Amino acid sequence: xxxxxxxxxxxxxxxxxxxxxxxxxxxxxxxxxxxxxxxxxxxxxxxxxxxxxxxxxxxxxxxxxxxxxxxxxxxxxxxxxxxxxxxxxxxxxxxxxxxxxxxxxxxxxxxxxxxxxxxxxxxxxxxxxxxxxxxxxxxxxxxxxxxxxxxxxxxxxxxxxxxxxxxxxxxxxxxxxxxxxxxxxxx
Numbered sequence: 001x002x003x004x005x006x007x008x009x010x011x012x013x014x015x016x017x018x019x020x021x022x023x024x025x026x027x028x029x030x031x032x033x034x035x036x037x038x039x040x041x042x043x044x045x046x047x048x049x050x051x052x053x054x055x056x057x058x059x060x061x062x063x064x065x066x067x068x069x070x071x072x073x074x075x076x077x078x079x080x081x082x083x084x085x086x087x088x089x090x091x092x093x094x095x096x097x098x099x100x101x102x103x104x105x106x107x108x109x110x111x112x113x114x115x116x117x118x119x120x121x122x123x124x125x126x127x128x129x130x131x132x133x134x135x136x137x138x139x140x141x142x143x144x145x146x147x148x149x150x151x152x153x154x155x156x157x158x159x160x161x162x163x164x165x166x167x168x169x170x171x172x173x174x175x176x177x178x179x180x181x182x183x184x185x186x187x
Contacts, residue, residue: 001044002068002181003179003180004178005041005072005178006177006178007178007179007182008037008040008044009075009076009079009171009174009178010172010173010174012037012038012041013171014167014172015030015033015034015037016171017165017167018030020160022164027086027087030082031082031084031085032083032087033083034082035080035083035087036083037079038076038077038078038079038080038081038082041076041079042073042080045072045076064112064117064123067109067112067113068134070109071105071106071109071138074102074105075141078095078098081098082095092152095148096148096150096151096154097149099145099148099149099153100153102142102145103146106141107138110138113134114131117131117134118131129184133180136177137177140173140174141174144166144170147159147162147163147166148167150163151163
C-alpha cells in the first residue's frame, strides 16, 4: 500500500503544480482533481483502518508503519485543503502556513526512516533500495512543502515558478518511486 499512497500524493501534487505554473485556466479544475485524490487517500486509510504494508513487513515494523500512516494522513488533509481552496477560491495563505507544519513533519519522518532503516539501524534488515525509497519520499515532500510555505505563506511572488517547478518535478519523482514500490510488491 505504500506505493499506492505515494502515487496518489504524487498525482495530487502534479495537479497542483500545473495550477501554480498557471496552466489551468481556473482553480476549480485543480481543486476537483486534488481534493478527489486526497479523499481517495483518506478513504483508503479509513476503510483499511491502517496502512497494510506491502514491503514493511518485518517483525516490529509497527513504528515504521505508524510514521508512514501519519505522513499520508497529513498530506491527504493537505490535498483536500488545496482542493477546497481551489474549488471555492479561498485565500492561499492558510495552505502556505499548513505547509510549514508539513515540512517539519516530513523532515521528522525522513530522519526516522533514514536513521532506523540505515545499515546498523533498528530496522537494518531491509534492503538498501527500500531504505532509500522510503527515505527519499519524505525528503522530497519536505522540500516541496518548505518552498510552498515561503511562496504561499508569505506571498513571495518571486517564488511562483520555483515552487511550481519543484512541485512538478518532485511529484514526478514521488510518483515514480511509488510505481517502483508497487512493482516491487507485485513481483
